[in-house]
Amino acid sequence: MINRKRKQVEQQLGKVMGWVLILAILSGCGREGSSDGAAAVKAESAEVFKFRMVTTWPKNFPGMGVAAENLANAVDEMSDGRLTITVYGSGEVVPALGVFEAVSLGNVEMGHGAAYYWKGKVPAAQFFTTVPFGMTAQEMNAWLHHGGGMALWEELYAPYNLVPIAGGNTGVQMAGWFNKEINSIEDIQGLKMRIPGLGGEVFNRVGGSAQTLPGSEIYTSLQTGAVDATEWVGPYNDLAFGLHQVAEYYYYPGWHEPGPTLETIINKDAWDSLPPDLQAILRTASRMINEDSLSEYTARNNDALSELVEQHGVKIRRLPDDVIEALRHASREVVSALPGEDELAQRIYQSYSDFHDDVMRYHELSERAYINLRPTN
Ligand code: CA
Secondary structure, eight states: OHHHHHHHHHHHHHHHHHHHHHHHHHHHHHHHHHHHHHHHHHHHHHOOEEEEEEESSOTTOTTHHHHHHHHHHHHHHHTTTSEEEEEEOTTTSSOGGGHHHHHHHTSSSEEEEOGGGGTTTOGGGGGGTOOTTOOOHHHHHHHHHHSSHHHHHHHHHGGGTEEEEEEEEOOSOOOEEESSOOOSGGGGTTOEEEOOHHHHHHHHHTTOEEEOOOGGGHHHHHHHTSOSEEOOSOHHHHHHHTGGGTOSEEEEOOTTOSSOEEEEEEEHHHHHHSOHHHHHHHHHHHHHHHHHHHHHHHHHHHHHHHHHHHTTOOEEEEOOHHHHHHHHHHHHHHHHHTTTTOHHHHHHHHHHHHHHHHHHHHHIIIIIHHHHHSOOO
16 A cells, blocks of 8 residues: 555656656757757748749739739738749730649749639649539539538649649629620521630530630630630629620620639649748638639629620620520530549549539528529619
């Protein structure tokens, strides 16, 4: 009994002495090493990283270009200048459609654009921008951040030495600008239209001729007749491009882009060179612009639409039902065929489709039901 008690006391004492020893070592080393340690921490935190970000947008373009600038400003502020990002518009360092390769090769550290521009190289990337008749912005964000989408996107870009982060969303777009009225599916036959991504493939399937052009070439292409029609984004962006000056009819709804996600891409080596806190800042800032750009579009589209109609006499038209039905049918074929034999693309398609079907069930009772019952003005 006494022995056991003594043993307990010795154990307790041992623990206390252990702590005293540990504290002594810490404070001792701390004093000597604290200057070294603190200096090391300070030196590490004072290291300044200068990244260049090429974009697929004209410099400072409303919405997307501004989102890229906002990302850079937020990172600069949050990191107290330890990570600075210089933003370049399309064509300043590389052409708009050269962004993916430039960042992948490490010629620049970062890029901002949309994943569907890279469909020639990475077909499944299109799922991470938008799918015709697919998910809205709210649903895309849910899939990416709470439904497994981001992990698949990271897996898809890993072979290209790229880290993707969601970096914006325009909300539902407009169907586009046309120089003639579209009264039936016959009017689509042979029509040359700028429409990228899966929407373009669907457009081809119903008899149209889809072109992929960067934003900077749209106005001139429509003006010179190189294309007969174009989609771009929605009233806020389309007004800024002056598309009402080169086309008369403005069609809705944006069946082809119901909630396109923009992307921030970072070269993996550049990403790995950052300490964890700067990685966290970059991630957080990109998530910020992902949400903020959608808010900006929601706030600005309305005034722009009024200006287009009231000041510029733009004629708003809804796509006829037979055109929408043909597009919907073709979309199912194109989207389900996209994965082909590619195992990763099949998993992405399955994940997207399953989430889409799940989210629809409640959104029928919530988002759609509510919007339908809201009084119109
Ligand atoms: Ca578009």
